[in-house]
Amino acid sequence: MNGARLGPKDLRTLLGEWETGGQSAYHALADRIRLLIIDGRIPTRTRLPAERELADELERSRTTIVSAYRALKETGHLVSQRGSGSVVALPHAHGGPGGFPEPAVVDFARAAPAAIGGLETIIRRATERLPDVLGKSGFDLVGSLPLRERIAAHYSARGLPTHPGQLMITLGAQHAIALVARTLVRQADRVLVESPTYPHALDGLRVSGGRLVTVPVTADGWDGDRLRDALERVRPAVAYLIPDFQNPTGASMPPAQRDEVVRQARRAGTVLVIDETTADLDIDRGWTDVPFAARADGHRTVSIGSLGKSVWGGLRIGWIRADDDVVGALHTARAAGDLGTPELEQLVATEVFDDYPALVQRRTEQLRHHRDVLVRELRERLPHWDVPVPDGGASLWVGLGAPISSALALFGLTRGVSLIAGPKFGVDGAFERFLRLPYTGRVDELTRGVHLLEDTARSLPALPAGRSPQLAEVV
Numbered sequence: 001m002n003g004a005r006l007g008p009k010d011l012r013t014l015l016g017e018w019e020t021g022g023q024s025a026y027h028a029l030a031d032r033i034r035l036l037i038i039d040g041r042i043p044t045r046t047r048l049p050a051e052r053e054l055a056d057e058l059e060r061s062r063t064t065i066v067s068a069y070r071a072l073k074e075t076g077h078l079v080s081q082r083g084s085g086s087v088v089a090l091p092h093a094h095g096g097p098g099g100f101p102e103p104a105v106v107d108f109a110r111a112a113p114a115a116i117g118g119l120e121t122i123i124r125r126a127t128e129r130l131p132d133v134l135g136k137s138g139f140d141l142v143g144s145l146p147l148r149e150r151i152a153a154h155y156s157a158r159g160l161p162t163h164p165g166q167l168m169i170t171l172g173a174q175h176a177i178a179l180v181a182r183t184l185v186r187q188a189d190r191v192l193v194e195s196p197t198y199p200h201a202l203d204g205l206r207v208s209g210g211r212l213v214t215v216p217v218t219a220d221g222w223d224g225d226r227l228r229d230a231l232e233r234v235r236p237a238v239a240y241l242i243p244d245f246q247n248p249t250g251a252s253m254p255p256a257q258r259d260e261v262v263r264q265a266r267r268a269g270t271v272l273v274i275d276e277t278t279a280d281l282d283i284d285r286g287w288t289d290v291p292f293a294a295r296a297d298g299h300r301t302v303s304i305g306s307l308g309k310s311v312w313g314g315l316r317i318g319w320i321r322a323d324d325d326v327v328g329a330l331h332t333a334r335a336a337g338d339l340g341t342p343e344l345e346q347l348v349a350t351e352v353f354d355d356y357p358a359l360v361q362r363r364t365e366q367l368r369h370h371r372d373v374l375v376r377e378l379r380e381r382l383p384h385w386d387v388p389v390p391d392g393g394a395s396l397w398v399g400l401g402a403p404i405s406s407a408l409a410l411f412g413l414t415r416g417v418s419l420i421a422g423p424k425f426g427v428d429g430a431f432e433r434f435l436r437l438p439y440t441g442r443v444d445e446l447t448r449g450v451h452l453l454e455d456t457a458r459s460l461p462a463l464p465a466g467r468s469p470q471l472a473e474v475v
């Protein structure tokens, strides 16, 4: 089966600032395309532009492009197909099964913490109720009633009256996002997203045919004018927002701005999809708010939650809170993709809610310590990087001072540190000067990871003179 064709202009956008002074042009181009393939920005089976077309677009000789493509073919990242030209592949000979890279020594790619202390005891407690589950099919499409009752009570206690019929239990928040996208987004619908944002949400929204419209968010928050403009002028069908400890910036939307967004979304007829996966990771924000949907005052809002960060991603327990009719539509749509959430994990999740406040407190104390260690190490070893300190969430959004994020990700692999390049968090090749660094790993891993980062940064080929004055200080 053939994949989509990537046009020369789109490839140029994805490439961003790909040239490095220390490498030949063909080598640098091959490296950058390889990274785009490895991190999924160019899916397998995509047809790359013909060599001459790309040479014209990049204003390079055809020989440069031919050599770059040849290098990619040698490492198995491109194959020639009769009639289709050069097609992207994942090399089976490299890395682990299916061509995926072997796990790195330090994983800065995922913000996925280990299970919170105390979960083992909770799991043991839950297994005492195993007979309740083993006597039935053990999975279902909406989720077990006891778990939905607990989550409903949790919302209600925090100021958003909720009944179990408004909830669907999912296989984590990512599944929830994809299912909501599949149900609410139609082909060519405009979908408002933050830029940068959580990359797999972008994947889910794109797969559903959404045309993404972005509004900027930084560590200092959302650009209110651009947000208003985008809602007013584009009138997107859906807006996907992460208002608490936004991934990756760590920013939180002030309550008054939330009210603004609701007002504007109501006017534009935009359904708000609010991802609260990171909302409980409050390290030292200093204020709390009701769940976003409590401010929606009847305007259609879909909330997504998860135990993935606060408790353990290995449970794969997330949920969607929405109006009953939306839950009905989700229910109808779901079976095409999966037949339900395992009851065993739901049994554990139900028990989790008995201890939830204590577990969250344990998690945020741990994250505070880890955040402080990572900030200290980075400031010490890479003093030219800009390291803002978020007041919650699971990662830092670090300014590199130079467009080296993709190069770091690529060279980091050879030094045992896996990273996601900044542009993966955007839609248009931006953020080459940023790197997300999660502080969810063990403290010794964080420290070692920063050593490896420093080592990687030093080993990078220099950018062409004049491209970035700061780089000389970084490398």
Ligand SMILES: Cc1ncc(COP(=O)(O)O)c(C=O)c1O
Binding pocket: 111, 171, 172, 173, 174, 175, 198, 242, 247, 275, 277, 278, 306, 307, 308, 309, 313, 317, 318
């Ligand atoms: C904002 C956001 N949404 C969703 C997810 C996916 O969470 P889950 O593990 O529950 O699928 C993540 C995980 O990093 C996230 O940061």
